[in-house]
Amino acid sequence: xxxxxxxxxxxxxxxxxxxxxxxxxxxxxxxxxxxxxxxxxxxxxxxxxxxxxxxxxxxxxxxxxxxxxxxxxxxxxxxxxxxxxxxxxxxxxxxxxxxxxxxxxxxxxxxxxxxxxxxxxxxxxxxxxxxxxxxxxxxxxxxxxxxxxxxxxxxxxxxxxxxxxxxxxxxxxxxxxxxxxxxxxxxxxxxxxxxxxxxxxxxxxxxxxxxxxxxxxxxxxxxxxxxxxxxxxxxxxxxxxxxxxxxxxxxxxxxxxxxxxxxxxxxxxxxxxxxxxxxxxxxxxxxxxxxxxxxxxxxxxxxxxxxxxxxxxxxxxxxxxxxxxxxxxxxxxxxxxxxxxxxxxxxxxxxxxxxxxxxxxxxxxxxxxxxxxxxxxxxxxxxxxxxxxxxxxxxxxxxxxxxxxxxxxxxxxxxxxxxxxxxxxxxxxxxxxxxxxxxxxxxxxxxxxxxxxxxxxxxxxxxxxxxxxxxxxxxxxxxxxxxxxxxxxxxxxxxxxxxxxxxxxxxxxxxxxxxxxxxxxxxxxxxxxxxxxxxxxxxxxxxxxxxxxxxxxxxxxxxxxxxxxxxxxxxxxxxxxxxxxxxxxxxxxxxxxxxxxxxxxxxxxxxxxxxxxxxxxxxxxxxxxxxxxxxxxxxxxxxxxxxxxxxxxxxxxxxxxxxxxxx
Amino acid sequence: xxxxxxxxxxxxxxxxxxxxxxxxxxxxxxxxxxxxxxxxxxxxxxxxxxxxxxxxxxxxxxxxxxxxxxxxxxxxxx
Numbered sequence: 001x002x003x004x005x006x007x008x009x010x011x012x013x014x015x016x017x018x019x020x021x022x023x024x025x026x027x028x029x030x031x032x033x034x035x036x037x038x039x040x041x042x043x044x045x046x047x048x049x050x051x052x053x054x055x056x057x058x059x060x061x062x063x064x065x066x067x068x069x070x071x072x073x074x075x076x077x078x079x080x081x082x083x084x085x086x087x088x089x090x091x092x093x094x095x096x097x098x099x100x101x102x103x104x105x106x107x108x109x110x111x112x113x114x115x116x117x118x119x120x121x122x123x124x125x126x127x128x129x130x131x132x133x134x135x136x137x138x139x140x141x142x143x144x145x146x147x148x149x150x151x152x153x154x155x156x157x158x159x160x161x162x163x164x165x166x167x168x169x170x171x172x173x174x175x176x177x178x179x180x181x182x183x184x185x186x187x188x189x190x191x192x193x194x195x196x197x198x199x200x201x202x203x204x205x206x207x208x209x210x211x212x213x214x215x216x217x218x219x220x221x222x223x224x225x226x227x228x229x230x231x232x233x234x235x236x237x238x239x240x241x242x243x244x245x246x247x248x249x250x251x252x253x254x255x256x257x258x259x260x261x262x263x264x265x266x267x268x269x270x271x272x273x274x275x276x277x278x279x280x281x282x283x284x285x286x287x288x289x290x291x292x293x294x295x296x297x298x299x300x301x302x303x304x305x306x307x308x309x310x311x312x313x314x315x316x317x318x319x320x321x322x323x324x325x326x327x328x329x330x331x332x333x334x335x336x337x338x339x340x341x342x343x344x345x346x347x348x349x350x351x352x353x354x355x356x357x358x359x360x361x362x363x364x365x366x367x368x369x370x371x372x373x374x375x376x377x378x379x380x381x382x383x384x385x386x387x388x389x390x391x392x393x394x395x396x397x398x399x400x401x402x403x404x405x406x407x408x409x410x411x412x413x414x415x416x417x418x419x420x421x422x423x424x425x426x427x428x429x430x431x432x433x434x435x436x437x438x439x440x441x442x443x444x445x446x447x448x449x450x451x452x453x454x455x456x457x458x459x460x461x462x463x464x465x466x467x468x469x470x471x472x473x474x475x476x477x478x479x480x481x482x483x484x485x486x487x488x489x490x491x492x493x494x495x496x497x498x499x500x501x502x503x504x505x506x507x508x509x510x511x512x513x514x515x516x517x518x519x520x521x522x523x524x525x526x527x528x529x530x531x532x533x534x535x536x537x538x539x540x541x542x543x544x545x546x547x548x549x550x551x552x553x554x555x556x557x558x559x560x561x562x563x564x565x566x567x568x569x570x571x572x573x574x575x576x577x578x579x580x581x582x583x584x585x586x587x588x589x590x591x592x593x594x595x596x597x598x599x600x601x602x603x604x605x606x607x608x609x610x611x612x613x614x615x616x617x618x619x620x621x622x623x624x625x626x627x628x629x630x631x632x633x634x635x636x637x638x639x640x641x642x643x644x645x646x647x648x649x650x651x652x653x654x655x656x657x658x659x660x661x662x663x
Numbered sequence: 664x665x666x667x668x669x670x671x672x673x674x675x676x677x678x679x680x681x682x683x684x685x686x687x688x689x690x691x692x693x694x695x696x697x698x699x700x701x702x703x704x705x706x707x708x709x710x711x712x713x714x715x716x717x718x719x720x721x722x723x724x725x726x727x728x729x730x731x732x733x734x735x736x737x738x739x740x741x
Contacts (some may be wrong), residue, residue, distance in 0.1 A: 576722065
């Protein structure tokens, strides 16, 4: 159901603008409409602009917001979770605008320098630790090599790192360097890990420059130690590194604890503070949508009809008599721009989720949420049609619902799954009698030696054996097409109503023509083919057929007539219900056959067969959740909605407090 | 081979082709849509829901193939 909306205009003296805005912001129900071009044509009306003082205030708040965000990011995302309940620290920030800004600034001043310093220290220590962890295995390997070729005063050493694939290159390097140093060098190497080899070259100090320039020209990477290790002998550097690696984690821990203390004391306040800032800035940002004259301001927007009286009262009471709220009279074109608010009964509300895929229905047209809430689970249940599968989906949905209480989207999904699983259990029990495929049948066979079908009701066998296509194929196909005819007919009825409501009478006639076409085909099938109706209905069907094509042609033109074929294709598309229903059931039966065949091999194989059955049924259940959901959704959105659905052009975005970026 | 056997063979082959070719065509279309959709989703993650729906559209081909295939297979089994 759509909520009735009213377009209102709020007018008042400029002095009361911010009081009015603050109230509207707190109420959070007015969808503010930007000033129209028509109104701006008047020489007395302008778009609202910020006064220089207000502009200054806005900039001040923007800077504060940036600084608060900076502090919060330094405290870290996990620390932000220690947020307060809403309004916990609100009294701290109560007071005039100036007091508020002062309080904010002083709080930020206290924290900013301290947190920035701590965060920077923490980050540089963490980087150092990572670096040392990388150097440790290298130095560990190099240190014994360095000891092996104990350097004397007249000698110098260089450590190298290279990929193991190029290890053979070391021999060439040694040969070339031997020429450069006149054989006054030694090179030793060892593998550091799977990919890296370390080497140390020790050579006469007099050749230092030529060795280094040779290494640079040969693109050999010299091992660069951190500045405080560079120049130290490798043994000494390794000892220093180990010592440093012992100290660093404790230092980092101390800083984290200090940040935690700050966070525990301040993060709740900071989040509230950011909320206040964002809300205040939102009020400034709303200003360009408003209009003004020399002395007055005015706001135009949409309110739910039942909120108009209350809002008017509150304006009078809290802002004063100077501000008035009036309802505007609208043309039909203006009504088309009304934002849409949906309000459905609790059982249908989760299905409003589908309007995240398509825009909500246009204002004034039918809201199909309840229709979807009935047909979606119906189609889902018909496809899954298994008591065992339905039960598993139900239990999983309940568990997820309980576990993810805070996550709105999970609650919506699980509500849809709950309703749909009940439908699957219903069809699984009363139409197909399936419990994890034909497991139920097998149990009945073992206990009472009974074979399906167990009953005959009105010429039909019960249950419908989906696992045996010879038995069930035509029944399911006819049932699927019949559901398609009913589903689309409801779509056409909605189409007629919508077009009448929108005063598109020719389109209403076109939709009526399609509905007549379907009725005439039903008569033709029942009277001509199935001979369930007297032959006179055949003549009636032909008359209706001619009338319907006439109606479609008049209402929709050539496009409408071509659409007749599209409608037939849409009906045939419902045969997917049969196809998916059969495929799922055959798959479940195949799993049971596989498991029972395996189980017949011996006692140990029984356990293996059971595990295999559980695993394969679990996969089939996952497919049974995804595939029917997508196809039921598709039958609604692609096949049925195309018969009546008009998407809204404007979504309802009330001017309300957002409660901070992080929430 | 008698005429009945030929008929059964051709019906079975037709059923196989009906499902097989339709499944191949669906897979081809879905692969194309999926690849394009993944690109679109990288830019606009909110399109995920619409993408699932778009991928489901070519399913009609294999569903129809399955319907025709099973009708032929049932005829062959008679």
